[in-house]
Amino acid sequence: MLYTGRALKRLRLLRGIKQSHVAELLGVTQATVSRWETGVLIPAEDQQAALEHLFAREDSTADAAIKRLVETSTARVHLICDHSHRLLAASPARRAEWRRDMLGTPMFRYASDDIQHAEATLQDLGWHEGETTSLVVETGPNGRYDVPIVAGRVLWERIPLADGAMGRLVTTLT
Incomplete structure (x- = not known):
């Protein structure tokens, strides 16, 4: 990142x-x-x-419930640290899309051009100041085999973590 x-x-x-x-x-x-x-x-x-x-931060035991909810969800969803983009948790459906274990890995290097562009606009939207806490992002493909992203839409939701850092819940909509 x-x-x-x-x-x-x-x-x-x-x-x-x-x-x-x-x-x-x-x-x-x-x-x-x-x-x-x-x-x-x-x-x-x-x-x-x-x-x-x-x-990079270690998981807090206070965040165990959100991690468990993500990891047992039937939706295609994952949770990252909002600042480092390190993967904190992923649903089985999301993990099945990836050809390798990603837990703890910074995910931004796999972002499509559309995701990178959306990330660049967050400052102007007041994302980091909490003025915007959810955003629908159009995604294009990233052209990768190991961690593929296909064209579609995802919902980004900013959520507080127990240590004061912020997480981003990423849910595929289409």
Whole structure:
């Protein structure tokens, strides 16, 4: 996932990590982290991977009920971390579409162009501020065999998780 500066700052503050500590962990200067957060610089691909690993969170026991509901649903649905896009849970119908185990994997790399475009509009819609909490997204195919996405519509619903982070429930409508 390509973190926007604002998302990177939000995740860092949510985890209570100082810029200098992020810099130390990633082998960059504090000024570089500051430039990432203000959008002056974009982290390189290896730095993005390191950021994904740094901000990945473990499941909370308080979220066990929502995970169980997703994992036993008959709908084609999955739950991701709204910031890292890491897969938290998936229904059997959704898992059957994928040719590999995806739990814990950041999903954004599999997004179709339409999904990437919709993701880019979330800031303007006030998604991260809670002004918009659900959105129907038209999806085009992603052309992948391992984690295919077909043309259709999905419902994105933003839900709070027990640790203060936000989740995104993704349900296929068509």
